[in-house]
Amino acid sequence: MHDEPITDLAHLGHVEMLTPKIEESLRFFVEVMGMTESGRQGDSVYLRGWDDYERYSLQLTASHTSGMGHAAFRTRSPQALERRVAALRADGHEVWAHEGELGHGTGYRFRDPDGHVFELYYDTEWYQAPEALRPALKNQAQRFPARGVNARRLDHFNCLAVDVRACREFFERNLGLRCTERIELDSGEEAGMWLTATNKSYDFAFTKEAHGIPGRFHHVTFALDSREAILQAADVFLENGVHIETGPHKHAVQQTFFLYVYEPGGNRVEVANAGARLILAPDWKTITWTETERKKGQAWGLKTIESFHTHGSPPLPEPEAAGGATAGVNTVAGQDDLSGDGIAS
Template identity: 55%
Template sequence: MSVTHDPDRRRDIAHVGPIELRTAVLEESRDFFVDVMGLREVHRDASSIYLHTWDDYQSWTIRLVRNADAGIGRTYLRAASPQALDRLRIAVKAGKSTSDVPGLGEVHLFEDPDGHEMGLYWDVDWYESDRSDEPALKNQAAKYPGRGANLRRLDHVNYLTANVRETSTFLSETLGARCTEQIVKDDGQPQAIWYSLGNKTYDLVYTEDWTGRSGRLHHVAFATDTREEILRAADVCLDAGVHIETGPHKHAIQQTFFLYVWEPGGNRIEICNAGARLILAPDWRTISWTREERAKGQAWGLKTIDTFHTHGTPVVPVEEDSE
């Protein structure tokens, strides 16, 4: 499947974030993100905890939501302007709106073709540091935490989808995103797609769900400043007893330096350094990878671990998956 992008098309989405992540072990997940990943708790209510990465200009980055099953909740997308919000709201055929999300103004709710919940917004509360995390440089949101993995910001979300082609059409034609890379199956159909909302190499990723189900999550990724911090994060996770699934290593696709771990709720978390590559070409041509090329493994030869293709959240029981 060839993917084209009109360089004259207006970009109405500024960026992805914040997000909601579901977990059955709310406090354990909170301790993972705060104590091991270096985030800061900024708010909580009866069923959720709000956390902030140190250089996110917004008031919170991730909301942990108590839920029987793990997985992704809403993904919030900030419009590029109030006018862009109006255009997007019409384009996605947004349903009801809500003003009940802390730190955000009116949020227009919709679902992607696979049923993942999303919300569009413009108004946002900026993060206000206090005396304990006030930065020395006023052009960053908070001071460098100097603990755990020191996650700087949310980088991307990788969803699982039952229909990659339909989702790809929605991303390009409705949201105005552009496909930077993709994996193509032998029949020419896409198996995984990487879409960019701005100049980052990718923000929204969709991978074919091997179970055929809809609405599940592959992983959420957070960025550090350097590769060295990812190496240190591996040691931090080792000492903390966190399950390290694979890495540190370098992806061939997008050249991301990565470490994959599972947080206590079962959601896969990627710690990455993806900001080194930018898509500056307005007429970027989508890079396609074949199954044969992917079979060679990651950039430096590491073979992809089996669980990378079998684990997603909510978890599908083996007996259901084999039917």
């Protein structure tokens, strides 16, 4: 007999991104990504995609460095929130209340085995568009911005982890997240895992950290309407002098059509096609990719660019930056973390 699945998480709510260049990063997300500012509090500016129903999906926080401050999931009910907090504590993890955040009620924060901060909450503020941003159709949260790449909604994020398997088991055990795809190296080590709380193919992913440093961030992803919108986004980035790291192209893992850039604060940002794949099977069987399969590169043969394995945020500390790199530089010269090209997605 199978255990009853845990369905207490509703969806990914928001990601807090740290930036040492708050004004430049804000300009990027508003003017180039086409997001809308929906509030300010303390050192943070809160931003939204035009189809996000909550007040915001991105919290941009001024900091001395880059990286992820926290990632937050909304639960399905107040009772679901209580159950997940109790489960985390029963599993021996510290959970602390976070009060006074803009746009939602009490959040409960905790750390995963790699040290990333996560938050669970239920009470939330539904976005009410001001007159100038009201849409023509009442089933849409906000008027289409017609600005930059027109980010529709927050889609997913990716963290780096020293022990990917330990993190996957933590999220499965305590939050009921389902693993739709994973990567296992010839050594038996898990190099990547993709988890979902919904019928999306994934809400977030963890991939292997190259340098043994916990708590680092890989990228955040915003959904656009179509593949064509992503091709147009490449032109928008080009016209705005934004460095395109790799793409447009199609991942093999999860089949996401992708384009990666760096925002001014040093964090990687992806735009991808909304709703590319849905996982409707309640008994979905996890797809496991081998090291040999991943060395083939992306879906159509594009080799994974080396910086995709070595660049993360915050930057590597100076003692770790071997091969002539200096503090604040993310790419380590001559170092490949996963024994060949094309492992990560």
